[in-house]
Amino acid sequence: MATAPDKERLDQIQxxxxxxxxxxLVLFHTDNILMASGMFPGSTHVVAIVTVDRKVVVITPWWRERFVQEESWADDVLTYDWCKGFNGVEPISAIHDLLRKCKADFGLAKIGYDARMHHYNPTKIPSxxxxxxxxxxxxxxxxxxxxDATEVINQLKSIKTAHEVEKIRLAHEVAKAGVKAFYQSAGAGIRESDLAAEVNYAVLKMVGYKGIRYSYCDPPQITSGPERTFIADTLSNHATERILQEGDPxxxxxxxxADGFWADITRNLIVGGPREDHLRIHGAILKAQKEVMAAYIPNRSRGEELCQIAWETMxxxxxxxxxxxxLGHGLGFAYHEDRPILGPGEKKIIQPGHVTSLEPGLYLKKNGIPLGGIRIEDNVLWGKExxxxxxxxxxYRGLDSKDW
Structure with missing residues (x-):
């Protein structure tokens, strides 16, 4: 065990x-393994087990053994010889054998597992x-x-521990590097795809910063011009070969x-600088964010109420x-988590330790012609007061790249 265990998290699981x-709990999916072991798995065919007496076991392919020992707080690491020479080891059967071993060694009869996977990420295919x-x-x-422990697991993940919050803070430092590249690289003459590449490059270069072992950037969605930013309220908008022009939103x-903990960010700029109408839209969005945060009451505010405040402000x-x-969604262990949701019909209350996006946006047209869209997406840790x-x-969340 090279990483100090998150006692707060293990207490909650126990x-x-x-x-x-x-x-x-027997856990198969990446974000759940991260919660239980403190480690981003870095491979498929990894399983984490947390027993009622707080023992953490990770089952992993043999080539990941040292990484698991160094990066997790697992008490035991069990390996199998998949892809080791030509021995013919089949991973599914090997994992089942090790699960039987754990059953015998730890007296496991009644288990919960992550039967269902929440998938609501914009671009990652869950194959x-x-x-x-x-x-x-x-x-x-x-x-x-x-x-089926899916509901239990997702509820556990929704409220972050102090350790997890610090990890999420670090992910936002990585995101900041990508945002900086966006503002510094965007300009007339660059293609959307090349701008996305600069953002991605800046994120990957953050490996090693403050001990980060892995950094990953989901393919940056760059939209430019009135027509493309007008439809940027949808889930997936891949960067294209379109060339940015003067005056483009x-x-x-x-x-x-960073090491499995996520940030989810949206920023905007106007090539050559914003006009007064852009600033007015942008100001309304920022005001909506501010009003929502001011209205928050811990353990009382509901997602639908906060969403309505943002909408009414705009x-x-x-x-x-x-x-x-x-208005927003949970995040941290994943790009998008299933709770809490800040939106119509969401009755769940917002609690201290929730981390959500806060992403009001406006997508406008005049006489049927798109004027474009602006969205500011920040991530918020909800507090106790x-x-x-x-x-x-x-x-920086402004519209003029010169102000970065």
Whole structure:
């Protein structure tokens, strides 16, 4: 065990197991393994087990053994010889054998597992996760009682520990490097795809900063011009060969992670500098953010209420049209988490330790002709006091690249 365990997190997992009389959680998906072991798996075919007495075991291919020992707080690391020479070891069967070993060694009869995967990331295709369905199918044959713990796991993840918050802060420092590259590289004559490449490059160069082992940038979504930024309220807008022109609105939407912890950021600029109408839109969006944070009451505010405050603020600024999406979503262990949602119909309360995006946007047209869209997406840590909301992405969010 090279990494100090997050005692707060292990306490919470232990309590959840005790309340349900389960012997362990068996975890297959990347963000859940990260929560339980402190380690970004870095490979497929990895499983983490947390027992009711707080023992953490990681099952991993043999070539990842040293990494798991150095990067996790696992008490035991079990390996199998997949892809080691020509021995023919099949990973699914090997993992099942090691799960049987854990059952015998630790007396595991009743387990919960991450039966369902929440997937709501803009561009990442979840094909790598399909292998876990094969692993999960055998669980009822290995353990006496098997429970779908998806709801329990997602609720645990939604409220971040102090350790996890610091990791998320570090992810935002990585995101800041990408945002800086966006502002410094955007200008008339550059292609959207080349601008995206500069952002991606800046993120990858952050490996080694403050001990970061892995940095990753989901393909940066760059949209430019009135037509493309007008439809940038949708989930996936890949960078194209379009060349930025003077006067263009340009939007960057991207997610980055540092050692598995995510930031989700949107920034905008106007090539050559903003006009008065751009500043008015931008001001209404920033005001909406500010009003939402001021209205927050811990353990009372609901996602739908905060969303309505943002919408009403933008309407009061003269923008009755152009509101096309909800206000925010949970994040941290993933680009998008399933809770809490800041949007219509969301009854869940916002609690201290929640981390969400706060992303009001306006997408406008006149006489049927798109004028463009502007969205500011920041990430917020909700606090223990009324109005206490810390913007983790507190770096530049203006429209003029010269002001970076």
């Amino acid at each position: 309590k959840a197991l005790q309340e349900r009389d389960w012997d362990a 790598e996760f399909f292998i876990y369905e094969e692993l999960k199918l055998q669980l009822p044959e290995i353990f006496k009682l098997v429970h 340009v939007m960057l939407e991207f997610g980055v992670h 309407r009061s600024e003269g923008f009755g049209e152009g509101i096309t999406h909800f 009324r109005g206490q909301a810390e913007i983790l992405s507190s770096f």
